Amino acid sequence: MQLQPTASHFIGGEYVEDKTGTPIEIVYPATGEVIGTVYAATTDIIERALESAKAGQKIWAAMSGRERGRIMTRAAAMIMERNHDLSVLETYDTGKPYQETIAVDATSGADALEYFGGLAATLTGEHIPLGEDWVYTVREPLGVCVGIGAWNYPTQIACWKGAPALACGNAMVFKPSETTPMCALKVAEILHEAGLPAGVYNVVQGMGEVGAALVNDPRVDKVSLTGSVPTGKKVYSAAASHMKHVTMELGGKSPLIIFDDADVENAVGGAILGNFYSSGQVCSNGTRVFVQKGIKEAFLARLSERLEGAVIGDPLDEATSFGPMVSERQMEIVLGYMAKGSEEGARLVCGGNRLDREGFYLEPTVFADVTDGMTIAREEIFGPVMSVLDFETEEEVIERANATEFGLSAGVFTSDLSRGHRVIGKLEAGSCFINSYNDAPVEAPFGGVKNSGVGRENSKEAINHYSQVKSVYVRMGDVEAPF
Ligand SMILES: NC(=O)C1=CN([C@@H]2O[C@H](COP(=O)(O)OP(=O)(O)OC[C@H]3O[C@@H](n4cnc5c(N)ncnc54)[C@H](O)[C@@H]3O)[C@@H](O)[C@H]2O)C=CC1
Numbered sequence: 001m002q003l004q005p006t007a008s009h010f011i012g013g014e015y016v017e018d019k020t021g022t023p024i025e026i027v028y029p030a031t032g033e034v035i036g037t038v039y040a041a042t043t044d045i046i047e048r049a050l051e052s053a054k055a056g057q058k059i060w061a062a063m064s065g066r067e068r069g070r071i072m073t074r075a076a077a078m079i080m081e082r083n084h085d086l087s088v089l090e091t092y093d094t095g096k097p098y099q100e101t102i103a104v105d106a107t108s109g110a111d112a113l114e115y116f117g118g119l120a121a122t123l124t125g126e127h128i129p130l131g132e133d134w135v136y137t138v139r140e141p142l143g144v145c146v147g148i149g150a151w152n153y154p155t156q157i158a159c160w161k162g163a164p165a166l167a168c169g170n171a172m173v174f175k176p177s178e179t180t181p182m183c184a185l186k187v188a189e190i191l192h193e194a195g196l197p198a199g200v201y202n203v204v205q206g207m208g209e210v211g212a213a214l215v216n217d218p219r220v221d222k223v224s225l226t227g228s229v230p231t232g233k234k235v236y237s238a239a240a241s242h243m244k245h246v247t248m249e250l251g252g253k254s255p256l257i258i259f260d261d262a263d264v265e266n267a268v269g270g271a272i273l274g275n276f277y278s279s280g281q282v283c284s285n286g287t288r289v290f291v292q293k294g295i296k297e298a299f300l301a302r303l304s305e306r307l308e309g310a311v312i313g314d315p316l317d318e319a320t321s322f323g324p325m326v327s328e329r330q331m332e333i334v335l336g337y338m339a340k341g342s343e344e345g346a347r348l349v350c351g352g353n354r355l356d357r358e359g360f361y362l363e364p365t366v367f368a369d370v371t372d373g374m375t376i377a378r379e380e381i382f383g384p385v386m387s388v389l390d391f392e393t394e395e396e397v398i399e400r401a402n403a404t405e406f407g408l409s410a411g412v413f414t415s416d417l418s419r420g421h422r423v424i425g426k427l428e429a430g431s432c433f434i435n436s437y438n439d440a441p442v443e444a445p446f447g448g449v450k451n452s453g454v455g456r457e458n459s460k461e462a463i464n465h466y467s468q469v470k471s472v473y474v475r476m477g478d479v480e481a482p483f
Contacts, residue, residue: 001028001035003092003182008038008205009045010188012052013198018045024178024205029095029324030315030359038181040206043213049173049202050219053144056199057171061141063197065121065167072117072166075194079110079187086186088316090155093180095324095360096278097315109159109187111442112458116167123168123463125470132477138470141169142245143221145466146214148235150226151179151326152281152382158184160446161224161247162191162201164462170222173202173214177227179327181205215239222466225249226283228380229405229451236454247455247465249283249447251380252408254429255401256286256437257391260294262413263435267295268302270413270437271386276310276364277438279325280334280384284409284446286437288370288377290391290401300368300388304350307364312355324360325383331360334383341367341376346387372400380406394423402428407450411437430456 003026007015021039028035041049060068079086087101096105125137147161158174165172176184184203191201204210208231215223215238222245225235232250239246256274258267274286291299315323325331331354338352351365362384370377370387377387391397401410410429414420420434430448433439440446440458447456455465 001033003089004036005038005182005185008181009041009049010185010203011045011049011199012056012202013192013196015185016045016048018042021045021206024181024207026093026181027327028092029326032328032359035092036182038205040178041204041210045204046210046213046217049204050144050214050217052199053171053173053202054219056197057141057144057169059197060166060171060200061169065123068166068169069117069120071191071195072113072120072163075191075196076110076113076117078190078194079106079113082190083107086155086183089186090183091315093154093182094151094326095315097320097323099318099321100278105153105155108156108440108442112159112163115442116163116462119460119463120167123467133473133475135471135473138472139168139463139467140470142466142468143170144219145170145172145222145224146220147172147174148211148214148223148225148227149174149176149184150283151177152278152283154180154183155187157226158187160457162187164457164466166196166200168463168467170466171200171202173204173220175204175206175211175214178205178207211235212238216242218242221245224455232453245465247447247457248453249457250408250451250453251382252283252285252406252448252452253288253378253380253404254284254286254406254409254411255288255290255427256411257290257397257401257413257423258292258295258299259412259414259416259419260292261415262295263415264295264298264302266435267299267413268306270411270433270435271303272306274411274437275386276322276384279323279362281326281330281382282438284431284438284440286409286411287381287385287387288401289386289388290397291388293390293392296390300349300366303366307350307366310364312361322364325362326360328360330382331362334362334381334385337376337379337381337383337385338365341370341374341385341387344374344376346370346374346376349388351384372403378404394419398423398426405451406448408448408452409433
């Protein structure tokens with residue numbers, strides 16, 4: 001099986017190759033097979049991408065918002081027409097089951113392009129009267145934006161960063177994760193086929209060094225990263241030293257709180273969505289599942305039953321609902337956490353092992369009787385490992401849920417809606433859910449507090465992070481000066 005991309009990079013409206021860069025093998029996680037190779041961007045490639053972006057941005061920003069929006073919505077429609085092919089590619093890039101990718105990934109990318117394409121013509125300023133004088137404001141683009149992606153949602157991340165950036169009149173240089181280099185190239189190709197001027201959306205491949213070179217370049221005005229907290233701290237401080245704008249979408253260890261009065265079936269469904277979708281490789285996952293004592297046995301019993309229904313297998317088979325980990329390295333990291341859970345005294349309810357087959361497959365794993373101090377309750381695992389913790393009172397669970405450096409998401413299951421709102425109001429998290437988990441429509445702001453990030457993606461909020469306001473004071477009379 002070979003899925004060799006046309007070339008490694010997409011710059012100035014076309015595919016560009018430079019085989020002098022470090023080779024990066026593309027591995028299909030379901031078999032471990034190498035299906036292609038791309039080459040990390042050299043200094044020359046980075047230079048070409050930034051120069052193209054700088055030139056393209058001027059042309060793009062000079063167009064009206066309506067013209068920009070029309071190209072973006074055309075690209076959204078093209079993505080939906082090609083959803084099958086893009087979803088198969090996403091499955092090869094990440095190993096996620098086709099059942100998921102056909103429903104979520106390209107679709108969510110198209111949603112972002114359609115939504116921000118629609119907003120592009122509405123980005124106006126204010127008129128502020130001051131007696132006979134007045135001030136008006138203009139919403140201006142930032143310039144050249146750099147997007148740096150993680151490996152779990154390569155198409156979605158390329159679009160979630162690209163769409164608001166383009167709507168505001170910026171150009172983008174996007175660096176996908178070295179683990180999943182293929183999908184962003186297709187996004188760039190489709191955008192240009194839809195009419196995007198050359199250089200407005202570029203893709204360059206590479207590891208952290210390429211990301212760092214982009215972040216430190218004076219031509220770059222904004223950096224948006226999706227990645228881990230340690231990388232986020234490095235990128236944020238590099239950007240700060242140049243006074244650049246940032247959006248940081250980082251990791252989490254989010255609480256999912258299930259009260260005694262919750263509907264068991266829905267609570268189990270929420271916990272499955274918040275722990276095992278994409279084999280648990282989702283930043284907003286609710287991996288600390290706090291279950292009130294009265295519902296614990298019913299919850300664990302139903303959870304175990306429903307996990308038996310997971311169809312683990314070939315991700316390209318439409319019946320498969322649970323696929324491999326993205327890489328051997330990530331599988332090893334997660335196996336390490338599974339071993340730690342047992343060592344530190346958590347009770348293994350199910351799973352805990354690598355599957356005896358080719359590819360990087362792990363069993364969906366649940367630990368019960370987990371306590372707050374255990375490693376599996378404190379660190380982000382980024383794999384299919386659910387920790388179930390007991391609690392007794394509302395006050396106690398709020399305090400324990402907030403006792404973490406992270407603050408990406410939080411969820412509450414209860415049939416008492418007053419309690420649902422009261423508890424959510426006290427949880428330190430950016431993206432929250434009541435009687436649901438992990439819904440991320442483009443209309444809703446997405447992002448974290450505390451170490452989980454800065455800024456918001458999606459919704460009208462994202463516009464504030466990809467544009468800046470110019471204010472213009474207009475005097476109608478004479479200027480009075482002291483001398
Ligand atoms: N909050 C969110 O929206 C999401 C957060 N994540 C987080 O991402 C992590 C998993 O993804 P990984 O790709 O392993 O994360 P990572 O932090 O290792 O890498 C993220 C990206 O940053 C690049 N990078 C690494 N060092 C850099 C540097 N010094 N300067 C510039 N760029 C650099 C990498 O090449 C990659 O493209 C998890 O911890 C997860 O929580 C993942 C998805 C969504």
